[in-house]
Each structure stands twice: as structure tokens, then as C-alpha cells.
Amino acid sequence: MSTPPANGQRNGPSNGSATERLAAQLSSVLDGAEVTDLVRLSGGASRETWRFTAHGDAADGAGTRPLILQRQRAGDGRDMGVEASVLRAAGAAGMPVAQVVASGTGDDSPLEASFMVMTAVEGETIARKILRDDEYAEARRVLPAQLGAALAQLHAIPVDAAPGLVEQDQIAYYRGVMDTLGQPHPTFELAFRWLEQHRPTSPRTTIVHGDFRLGNVIVGPDGLRAVLDWELAHLGDPMEDLGWLCVKAWRFGSRLPVAGVGEYRQLFEAYEAAGGGRVDPDEARWWEVLGTLKWGIMCILQCSAHMNGFSRSHELAAIGRRVCENEHDLFLALEGRW
Amino acid sequence: MIPHDMPSSRELVESVREWLERDVLTGTTGRLQFHARVAINVLAMVERELAVGAEQAAAHQARLDALGCADEAELAAKIRTGELDGDLDRVRELVWASVRDKLSVANPKYLEP
Known part of the structure; x- marks a missing residue:
């Protein structure tokens, strides 16, 4: 799109309790890792992007690392599960991509919508x-x-x-x-x-x-x-x-x-x-x-x-x-x- | 003739654009300043259209007439069905002229080589 990306910009004040709830849900899909610094980076029409820090997730050898969450909004019929599988295949093929840490699809997912958690890659997108x-x-x-x-x-x-x-x-x-x-x-x-x-x-x-x-x-x-x-x-x-x-x-x-x-x-x-x-x-x-x-x-x-x-x-x-x-x-x- | 007093619609739009440039652009940052800049561009576009709009409308209609079409919709439909296939060089020349007219209002810098 031609408009400047909203990277680094927090879109509106987050409802504290909703954010806490999301942090708890994220912790549950990351094997109980502690979730801190959860902030929303952008909110498009079809999905939200959040950044946070996970402490002690098993997949990371119980270390501390920055992660990215993408969560689909209600009403978007696309299947984020397909996207997660493409991203995993691209990573396996050696392409430079973020690593998928967790993903889920549908209303019964732990995050109440399709989502992907990925490693945060530092750098510029603008x-x-x-x-x-x-x-x-x-x-x-x-x-x-x-x-x-x-x-x-x-x-x-x-x-x-x-x-x-x-x-x-x-x-x-x-x-x-x-x-x-x-x-x-x-x-x-x-x-x-x-x-x-x-x-x-x-x-x-x-x-x-x-x-x-x-x-x-x-x-x-x-x-x-x-x-x-x-x-x-x-x-x-x-x-x-x-x-x-x-x-x-x-x-x-x-x-x-x-x-x-x-x-x-x-x-x-x-x-x-x-x-x-x-x-x-x-x-x-x-x-x-x-x-x-x-x-x-x-x-x-x-x-x-x-x-x-x-x-x-x-x-x-x-x-x-x-x-x-x-x-x-x-x-x-x-x-x-x- | 129009019954309105001074200023003209073009001059009114110009006055708002000047205020945005003078006070709003300098008094804002980030997202709000970006949107002020977009607003300035939009108003400048409207000013250009008010200046040349009537002339462009006549030229555009003359081009449509030359191709035997009442409006853009008819021209688009005839290109799609192939009805104008025997005359495509001329169609392209006239459509290109309209595109340049649109750009001269929307973003004249885009026409610079």
C-alpha cells in the first residue's frame, strides 16, 4: 500500500484487561512462558499485529526472546493455517523468513481466532x-x-x-x-x-x-x-x-x-x-x-x-x-x- | 453566471490550503502532519481542476465523440468486445490524451520525464 506502515505506532489505547487476557492466552500456547511488553503494532482491516517478549518458552530452551503475534479479525474468511504452513515450508527451504513458533486456526483456537506467533526479525520495512x-x-x-x-x-x-x-x-x-x-x-x-x-x-x-x-x-x-x-x-x-x-x-x-x-x-x-x-x-x-x-x-x-x-x-x-x-x-x- | 459573491470556489479552497500549509503543517508531527500534507495535496488538486475542468470536459467529450461513444463506459465496453479493434491506434492515442489530462490535475509532477 502507498501509505506509511504503522510500524512502531500503537493504535489507540489498549483496553488493559483485554491485553492481560491476550497475554495469558499467549502464555498458554507457549507452554506457560511468561509474556511481557505486549503492545499492538498495527491493526489492519483483516488482522492485528502485536509484539511481545516471551520468557522461558520451551522451544527457545527457556530463554528470553521477542516474538510477533498476528491474529485474524472476525469476518476474514482466509485460512491463516495455510499461511503458516507456507511460511514453515519457506523456512525449511532456506528462505530468509521469520520462524513460526506457534499457530492455530478457527474460533476454537486458544486465541479465539486464527493466529501465528513468529520470531521477531530486527530491521527496516519502510x-x-x-x-x-x-x-x-x-x-x-x-x-x-x-x-x-x-x-x-x-x-x-x-x-x-x-x-x-x-x-x-x-x-x-x-x-x-x-x-x-x-x-x-x-x-x-x-x-x-x-x-x-x-x-x-x-x-x-x-x-x-x-x-x-x-x-x-x-x-x-x-x-x-x-x-x-x-x-x-x-x-x-x-x-x-x-x-x-x-x-x-x-x-x-x-x-x-x-x-x-x-x-x-x-x-x-x-x-x-x-x-x-x-x-x-x-x-x-x-x-x-x-x-x-x-x-x-x-x-x-x-x-x-x-x-x-x-x-x-x-x-x-x-x-x-x-x-x-x-x-x-x-x-x-x-x-x-x- | 453564478450568483455568489467573492471569493470564488477556487479562491476559497486556496485559502484553506494556505492555512493548512502555514499553521497546521508547522504545528503538527507524525501521523497528523502526514494527513495534513495529504489534505494540502487534495486541495491543490481541486484548485487545478477548478481552473481547467471546463476545458478538459469539452476536450474529453470531443475525443469520445470522435470514437462514437457517449461516455467512458461505452468506450470501455467497445474495447472489451473488440468492436474498436480496427481502430486501436487512434483509440490508444485519444485515451492516452485523457490520461494525461487526468494526471495534469491529479499529479502534474508524474508527467515530468
Whole structure:
């Protein structure tokens, strides 16, 4: 999303007794470890994120360590259990990710909702800092290769390692979303038509992260530390992740196409060298165009949350007027390719 | 003609934007300052639209007329069904012109190379 993440910001005063209750519930899923310093980091529409310190949990040899809790809100139909299994499989495959310490699903879970407890990984997630601060100069140099290698590791995982992931035709899905929104955009129709007429001919099917970009990775001065936000993971063409990473919105104003830190060739070479398979730049570009279109539609969706009264906000309203930036990006991405 | 006294709607919006820039931006920090900045951008956008809106509306309508469409919805539908496939170069040229008009109001900096 384009708004600054709420990292480090406590959203509203927590109800003391509710927080104590959550601490007790966390203790019960961590074999009686003592839970202190429990604070809420952010509260999205679909999930809450909390940080706390666990003292004496058995899995940590009874030590003291910072942990992160993600808890799903009522009404979100997604199964966090699938996400936890993908995250465990990614960790087992050697990808840099937080380690899942505990997880549970459904209303009868000890936390009254689906949840995951993970190790806290120190570092920065705010893209503009990673792209501009001197502290991350070395990270920027190594990130293109690290991002490519991490994706190669992910895409090598057998698809049955995380049961419950589904594949869907994204063109059909997003066309449906557009029609539901009822705000026709001729540029998007031109892009849909181009995408239909230029579909990759022999796509592979792998586990796909689904939102792999700056903002969803933790970076230290030494480079990539952990890949976060697995809630959009699904089965599909692995090139989707490479294309999404190059969408112009995720360059955050940088001129470099790969996450604002690298050239296409650096990403593709690192991906291939790490065993990801050969990259056809035209196929990656196809997914970048689809990604640009998807982000445009997501901007309309965010604006709709204001317009339909779900979340009245001038910030969300203004995002509606950013849709034309995506239209502009689509024309640039397709110049000479129509 | 409109019956209203001075200032114009554009000048009213401008006065609020100036207050946000002068007093609110400097007197706030963090999240509130960020939202003040968003508000300033929104009002500046409205000012630009009030300045060129009528002219852009006429140009947009002329482009739709040239493609034989009453509105954006009809144009979008005709692109989807393939009805305009024989004329896509012209369709793209005219749609691109509308996108540039939208950006010149929403975020003129985006048009800079």
C-alpha cells in the first residue's frame, strides 16, 4: 500500500484487561512462558499485529526472546493455517523468513481466532528509508541478487508442501472486480486485451508469494533478512513474483526497475543462478503489466472503502485520483509492444 | 453566471490550503502532519481542476465523440468486445490524451520525464 506502515505506532489505547487476557492466552500456547511488553503494532482491516517478549518458552530452551503475534479479525474468511504452513515450508527451504513458533486456526483456537506467533526479525520495512538512507547503501547493492535468490528458493518448493493453496485465473478475477466496482476505465480494457493476446505460452505452476516487494521484506544494513506478509500466497506462474517486484509503484520513485534497487538483468541472473530456471524477459514483463493493472484496480478498491462508508478518510479518497498514475504506467510499459 | 459573491470556489479552497500549509503543517508531527500534507495535496488538486475542468470536459467529450461513444463506459465496453479493434491506434492515442489530462490535475509532477 502507498501509505506509511504503522510500524512502531500503537493504535489507540489498549483496553488493559483485554491485553492481560491476550497475554495469558499467549502464555498458554507457549507452554506457560511468561509474556511481557505486549503492545499492538498495527491493526489492519483483516488482522492485528502485536509484539511481545516471551520468557522461558520451551522451544527457545527457556530463554528470553521477542516474538510477533498476528491474529485474524472476525469476518476474514482466509485460512491463516495455510499461511503458516507456507511460511514453515519457506523456512525449511532456506528462505530468509521469520520462524513460526506457534499457530492455530478457527474460533476454537486458544486465541479465539486464527493466529501465528513468529520470531521477531530486527530491521527496516519502510521502503523509502531502505531506498534513501546511507545506512542501507550496502543493502541496496546486494538486494537485487538476494531478492532473486529468495524467489528461486520459494519457487523450488514442491507445490504440495503447503496444502490449501489455490490457483485462479487473474485476468478473469480482476475483470470481475472491475465490473463489481462499476467504474469502467478504457486504459484498463486496452491492457486486459493486450494481456489476453500475449499470454505466456508455457507457464510453470509453483507456490507464489503474491506480494513480494519492498514494504513486505525486512532489510538490515547487510541486506535481506526476512520475507513477510504471506497472506496472498497462492499457486501460479512463478514469473508473477518477478513481475510484481518490478511494478513501477514498488520502485517508490527510484529509476531502477527491480524494487527500486536493481536492473532487470541483475534479478534474472540471480534467479537463474540460484536454480530458479530460465527467465524469459518478455514473460516477466507480461506479469509486470498485469501487476501494474492490478495495483490500479487495488487503488480503486481503496478509494471505494471511503466512498461506500466502510472507512471514511480523505487519504483513501485521494487514492482514487492516483489511478491515472497506473494508467500512465501501463501506457509506458506497453509502448512499442502493442 | 453564478450568483455568489467573492471569493470564488477556487479562491476559497486556496485559502484553506494556505492555512493548512502555514499553521497546521508547522504545528503538527507524525501521523497528523502526514494527513495534513495529504489534505494540502487534495486541495491543490481541486484548485487545478477548478481552473481547467471546463476545458478538459469539452476536450474529453470531443475525443469520445470522435470514437462514437457517449461516455467512458461505452468506450470501455467497445474495447472489451473488440468492436474498436480496427481502430486501436487512434483509440490508444485519444485515451492516452485523457490520461494525461487526468494526471495534469491529479499529479502534474508524474508527467515530468
